[in-house]
Amino acid sequence: MAGPRGEYRKSAARRAQILDAAVEVFARTGYTGSSVSEIARVVGVSQTAVLHHFEGGKTALLMAVLEQRDALAVGALADHHGRAFIAELVEISRRQAAQRGVVQLYHVLSTEATAPDHPAHEYFRTRIGRILEGTTQAFAEARDAGDLKPGVDPHHAALSTLAMVEGLEMLWLNGLDVDMAEDIRHHIDQFLAAPL
Incomplete structure (x- = not known):
């Protein structure tokens, strides 16, 4: 039973790493000038690994980054x-x-x-x-x-x-x-x- 939770935890941690890398890359080069492969390079994983966590590619990453930022503000104002x-x-x-x-x-x-x-x-x-x-x-x-x-x-x-x-x-x-x-x-x- 501990296995799946451990795998889920690893998966959640990897997703968080990818989001952090997306913030870094998007902040540096914008959405238009960035790529999934650059985000993958920052994390140290393959582009396929990024797409495993964000099926919609760069657009899905963009929306996840924006939603993460807004969720913090909404929580603070609740x-x-x-x-x-x-x-x-x-x-x-x-x-x-x-x-x-x-x-x-x-x-x-x-x-x-x-x-x-x-x-x-x-x-x-x-x-x-x-x-x-x-x-x-x-x-x-x-x-x-x-x-x-x-x-x-x-x-x-x-x-x-x-x-x-x-x-x-x-x-x-x-x-x-x-x-x-x-x-x-x-x-x-x-x-x-x-x-x-």
Whole structure:
């Protein structure tokens, strides 16, 4: 009985190694400029071994990488509403500072995916819409709880915050001295009745 669990554990570990390599390769060369064989080389396995874990090839790897990143953020925001949700956005930015490769990967891929024929085009359109909707709802809940300054529109606050997050990440990736979490907190505080 221990055998299959051991094999499953090895298989899960190999899949995680492949995903880590895909993050590294996609961050360095983008989706378009990368290949399954390069990812396999980084892991030290054959291309067939990669395809065993990701039957859809490079596209399946791309989607797995994106879904893995989003699952962490969704988990962090679960059960948070209003002001608590908004505060957690700051904490997510704080954790991003220790994940340069992942942030870089996201920006490379999201830029590539603006092309309508890119395999992640619809994914990024849906994702950004979901983030904007969730953040707008959090600002609306904060307003209803009396946590927003009078006259603040939740949608405008969410859109502005999202643009600030994306912009600060790009500045940070380009080497500017940016404290993403604190700069985002400062930006959000302009909408709140009391600072975070």
